[in-house]
Amino acid sequence: MAVEFVGIDPDTDRDHCPTVWADEEAQEILLQGWKPSTETQAECEASSPANGPVPESEAIVRIPARMIPMIMEACDAVERAQLR
Numbered sequence: 001m002a003v004e005f006v007g008i009d010p011d012t013d014r015d016h017c018p019t020v021w022a023d024e025e026a027q028e029i030l031l032q033g034w035k036p037s038t039e040t041q042a043e044c045e046a047s048s049p050a051n052g053p054v055p056e057s058e059a060i061v062r063i064p065a066r067m068i069p070m071i072m073e074a075c076d077a078v079e080r081a082q083l084r
C-alpha cells in the first residue's frame with residue numbers, strides 16, 4: 001500500500017488531529033476524524049438509505065470544513081492515479 005500523507009487539521013493540538021491521506025494504489029482516501037455523538041450517529045443512520053446501523057467494520061467521522069482543501073487534494077491524487 002502506498003499511503004501518502006496529504007494534510008492535518010491546521011488547528012490541531014497534536015492530540016486530536018483529523019488527518020487526510022491518499023492511497024493512490026488502492027485509489028482510496030483515508031480520513032481520521034472525531035467520532036460523532038451517539039445522537040449524531042443515530043441521526044446519520046436514520047437518514048441513510050442503507051439497511052441498518054453502521055457496521056463494526058465502518059465508521060462515521062467528523063471532519064472540520066477547514067480541511068476541505070486537503071480532502072480535495074487527496075481526491076485529485078486518487079483521480080490522477082486512475083488516469084495512469
